[in-house]
Amino acid sequence: MxxxxxxxxxxxxxxxxxxxxxxxxxxxxxxxxxxxxxxxxxxxxxxxxxxxxxxxxxxxxxxxxxxxxxxxxxxxxxxxxxxxxxxxxxxxxxxxxxxxxxxTKVIDPKRAPLLKCLHDLTVYYQYALNSPEGKEGLDYIAGRHLDANLRNKFRLGYAFKDGKATCQFLLSKGHSLKTIEDAGVATPVDGVYYDRNQGRVVFPIFDNEGEVIGYSARRLGDGPEAKYVNSPETHLFHKSNILYNFHNAKEKARIAGYIYVLEGFMDVFALQRINVEAAVATMGTVLTEEHIRLLRSLNVEVRLCLDGDLPGQKASMVMADQLIKNSINVRIVDNQNNRRDPDEILDNDGEVALNAYLNKLISYVDFTLNYYLNINPLQTTEQKTHLIQEFVPVLLSIRSQLELDSYIGKLGKITGYTSEAIRNILKTARVKPDTRDYRSVIINYHPERKILRRLHIAERELLYQMLQNKEAVGFYEGNIDGFYDSTYRVIANFLIEYARNHESFVPTDLISSLENSDLDNKEAMINQISELYMERNHPACDDELLNTLEGVIKEEKERIFENDMLAHSLENKEPLEQARILADYHRRKMRGK
Ligand SMILES: [Zn+2]
The missing domain is CATH 3.90.580.10 (Zinc finger, CHC2-type domain)
Known part of the structure; x- marks a missing residue:
């Protein structure tokens, strides 16, 4: 296409x-x-x-x-x-x-009916929130200081206490019972379908494009039921992969250069109230691969702001470690002396205090050292050695001597090791730097070292030259009766076509024309072209080179042809007859024929 x-x-x-x-x-x-x-x-x-x-x-x-x-x-x-x-x-x-x-984006036929159903349901919940019965929900939302703007932006709603009515509404909108069940809205109890969210305030959960894919519904008042009910796992809704508010935050994050990662959507709302819009929430304290992929795609600093309690601090360290291992810049909100949620801070101390809190950011190393220093001093030798081992790569990456001294000092305090001992551990670790592996890949990579047959080398050289200039393409078209290598041949044909329609060859453009084509073997072609472009040390293109390559290609192809003919003539022959044919062949070769 x-x-x-x-x-x-x-x-x-x-x-x-x-x-x-x-x-x-x-x-x-x-x-x-x-x-x-x-x-x-x-x-x-x-x-x-x-x-x-x-x-x-x-x-x-x-x-x-x-x-x-x-x-x-x-x-x-x-x-x-x-x-x-x-x-x-x-x-x-x-x-x-x-x-x-x-x-023109392709719509997954399995998703479409579920999305449509949840879209209608969200409108219905929003309507219910503003109905007389919804007042209780509205009061709760007002009590959390969530104003009309925020309510509309995040499409908050209320589910009527009559759970059967929800399903009747959706049926009247043309959604089937199967869709209602597949979307995670209702499950049958004795054959009757009840809304799972009935009588609750409803917080829609969005996908990365802003479509509603599920809900988190909060109980009103006290009761034996769970405080929050989340949608079950459906074709749309995978709780562990959700980054709440990603659809709004991605643009804001790119502009701001950072994104806050919080624990729940209530935290997102608190930041929203002070206009910090580059904020998302995991629905839990575990970072999944999908979370990491989304965060990495932003290419900005990740600012972790989880709960300040011990589980929250531990989760922060695990997450920061994961992010660093994935080359994502990370800092952590220093909440070790402040264990309140962002909305508690905002409600009690005001906007300035929350802003100050969010901007008190420290590195993973500092956060971890403080954690052990203040909260959970290490007891056993095993724990201490483990901590030092964990910190070796971190310390090795520090370039500033002052900074390094300060960390070694702190680490010494926590573990009881002397600075001298820690320095010795570092010295041993420095002997094999990681980068040696990376370099060896390049140093050992010499395509010319590969054992290529003479024909292959010549064809490869000519194709390389064809990728660089039009003259070589013209030469091929006029002088070479097709490459022997089938991938080279289709690339050459493609280049002839390309040369007719383009003034110059820009590597990425050439590949993009292939990307843009529906040729069957475009994968192999793209891979081959990228490899050739990467090669250096090719001779400059002149007539002499082109003529030499032509000579080799013709000669070698001729030889292959002869061999094929010879093999053909030997097929199904008696050994004696085979010997005679071979002798004949060699006699002709000796005569230079
Ligand atoms: Zn690979």
Whole structure:
């Protein structure tokens, strides 16, 4: 399917491959280029090279390569359309033509009826909140200082006490009982369907596009029932993957350069009340891979602000560690002496106090050291050794001597180890720096060392030259009767076509034309082209080179042809006859025929 003229190229012009890849993966800088662990095979050492010069990536183990759009398409398993939009998004590139693309987005047929059902239900809940029966809910919301703006923005509602009425309403709107059940709205009790949220204040939960996918419903008054009821897991709703308010916060975060990660949606509302809009909440204290993927896609500092109680502090340390391991910048709100929720701070001490609280940010190292220093001093030798081991990589990454001294001092206080002992541990650990592994990948990678047959080398060289200039493409078209290698051959045909329609060859544009095509073997072609682009030390292109390559290719192809004929003539022959044919063949060869 073809995009609008030039859109693909324009998006790529604004895309930085390093920024795009690092939205998904940690990358390591090596000279001008970057390396990452390849996500397309089971990679232990970083084998994927990212070229800033060419704006493309290439894995030297599994062969996968391409430009920014190829990467996102493959990594996030998106269509080319969606990948294009995603790359534009990561690159902060706006283009009215992309809006057209958005409208054509493919709708999952399984999701559509459920989303429609929850959309109608949310409107119904909002209506109920403003009805006479909803007053109790409205009072509760007002008591939490959530004003009309906030109520509308987050579409808060109320579920009537009559749980049967909800289902009748949805049926009257044309939703089937199966849809109502699949959307997690109601489950039958003795054949009668009751709204799970009946008599509760309802907080819709949104997906990353802002569509309602489920609810969290709060009990009104005291009672034996659970305080909050969440939607069950459905095709839409996966509680552990939700980042509440991500759809609103993503833009704000990119502008602000940070995002607050909170524990619940009530915390999000508190920050919203003081106009801190770059804030999301996990629905629990566990960061899932999906959370990490979403946070990384923002490319901003993550500010953790979980509860200040001990479980909250422990969760903060675990989360910060996970984020750091995924190359995400993180700082933690220093809440060790303030165990109140953001809305408690706001209600009791006011806006200035909450702002000050949110801006008291410290590093993971400081947070962890304070934790052990103040709250939970270590008891056993085992715990102490473990803590030091944990901190070795952190300490090794510190460049400032003053900072290092200060941490060693603190660590000494916590563990009882002398500074001297800690320094010795560091010295031993320094012997094998990680980066040696990364470098060896590049140093050991020499495509020319691969044992390539003469024909293969010549064809490869000619194809390389064809990727660089039109003259070589013209030469191929006029002089070479097709490459022997089938992938090279389709690439060459593609280049001939491309040369007719384009003034110049820009690597990423060439790949994007392929991305934009529906050729069957485009994957193999993109991988091969990226590999060739990455190679250096090729000779300059002149007539002499082209003629030499032509000579080798023709000669080798001729030889292969002869061998094939010989093999053919030997088939199904008696051994004696075979010997005679071979002798004949060699006699002719000796005569130079
Ligand atoms: Zn790979």
């Amino acid at each position: 073809a995009f609008e003229e030039g859109l693909y190229e324009d998006v790529l012009k604004h895309a930085d491959i390093v920024k795009v890849v690092s939205a998904y993966l940690p990358v390591v800088r090596i000279g001008k280029d970057y390396l990452a662990k390849c996500p397309f095979h089971d990679d232990t050492n970083p084998s994927m090279r990212i070229s800033t010069r060419l704006n493309i990536f290439k894995c030297f183990v599994c062969g996968t390569g391409g430009n920014s759009i190829s990467f996102v398409r493959k990594y996030a398993r998106l269509s080319s359309f969606e990948a294009l939009k995603k790359v534009a998004d990561i690159s902060d590139y706006r283009d009215p033509r992309l809006e057209g693309v958005a409208k």
